[in-house]
Amino acid sequence: MSAPxxxxxxTQPALQATSLTRRFGDVLAVxxxxxxxxxxxxxxxxxxxxxxxxxxxxxxxxxxxPTAGSAxxxxxxxxxxxxxxxxxxxxxxxxxxxxxxxxxxxxxMLSAKxxxxxxxxxxxRTADALAFMGLSDxxxxxxxxYSGGMIRRLEIAQALLHRPVxxxxxEPTVGLDPVAKHAVWDKLGELRSQFGTTVLLTxxxxxEADALCDRIAIMHQGRVIALGSPAELxxxxxxxxxMDDVFVRFTGGAVDEGGTYRDAARTRRTAHRLG
Numbered sequence: 001m002s003a004p005x006x007x008x009x010x011t012q013p014a015l016q017a018t019s020l021t022r023r024f025g026d027v028l029a030v031x032x033x034x035x036x037x038x039x040x041x042x043x044x045x046x047x048x049x050x051x052x053x054x055x056x057x058x059x060x061x062x063x064x065x066p067t068a069g070s071a072x073x074x075x076x077x078x079x080x081x082x083x084x085x086x087x088x089x090x091x092x093x094x095x096x097x098x099x100x101x102x103x104x105x106x107x108x109m110l111s112a113k114x115x116x117x118x119x120x121x122x123x124x125r126t127a128d129a130l131a132f133m134g135l136s137d138x139x140x141x142x143x144x145x146y147s148g149g150m151i152r153r154l155e156i157a158q159a160l161l162h163r164p165v166x167x168x169x170x171e172p173t174v175g176l177d178p179v180a181k182h183a184v185w186d187k188l189g190e191l192r193s194q195f196g197t198t199v200l201l202t203x204x205x206x207x208e209a210d211a212l213c214d215r216i217a218i219m220h221q222g223r224v225i226a227l228g229s230p231a232e233l234x235x236x237x238x239x240x241x242x243m244d245d246v247f248v249r250f251t252g253g254a255v256d257e258g259g260t261y262r263d264a265a266r267t268r269r270t271a272h273r274l275g
Contacts, residue, residue: 014198019069031222047219090159100144115162129157149180206243
């Protein structure tokens with residue numbers, strides 16, 4: 001994969017939200033969120049189910065309009081300039097998005113077409129993305145024969161084909177065993193070091209947040225209640241504190257029971273398909 005052209009590299013915060021708010025009837029899902037994510041950063045958005053993370057992601061990716069406030073991605077407003085925002089972001093959802101009935105290469109070629117990558121560049125970008133994610137040798141195999149880690153790497157490759165400035169990852173390693181999880185982490189590290197891509201991720205894996213994120217925002221009841229680097233947050237909690245300790249401290253000791261029936265079913269389906 002070649003680096004994005006110089007003119008597309010961020011010269012302002014990659015993401016910025018100001019009093020970003022979303023209501024669903026009487027429910028205040030996101031409450032006056034202020035957030036700045038620097039270009040090239042790995043930023044973690046943590047919180048229990050129902051804290052407002054998914055709603056925030058949907059607003060930042062133009063899938064949901066804010067009730068109030070504003071947000072910009074690389075300087076483009078998520079409401080007024082939604083099309084420009086979509087051209088500059090990649091998104092990897094928690095649910096498996098690759099087509100199991102296609103090969104790895106066919107999945108990427110289809111994504112290249114959907115992302116409106118110029119026809120003359122599709123084969124080259126597909127080959128580059130497969131090589132970067134370590135999938136060249138299995139590119140002709142059906143995705144249904146892939147391991148969970150291979151599927152996740154393929155989905156990240158799909159999200160990178162149009163050379164986005166910002167990539168959103170929703171629970172990028174859910175359902176993966178430790179070996180596959182660390183393989184994904186390694187590729188994400190290469191993504192930052194080689195291309196300077198900004199990544200915003202959600203995760204319930206505190207080890208993952210600690211390993212990957214430069215800065216972390218912890219959300220609770222629609223608001224950011226803690227913000228800082230993993231080291232800063234752990235130091236605030238106490239000597240020898242872990243990110244698990246940080247999470248418990250700032251969410252009021254609430255234990256995440258796994259959300260609704262739909263949340264549990266979705267997570268288990270994803271884990272089963274990736275496993």
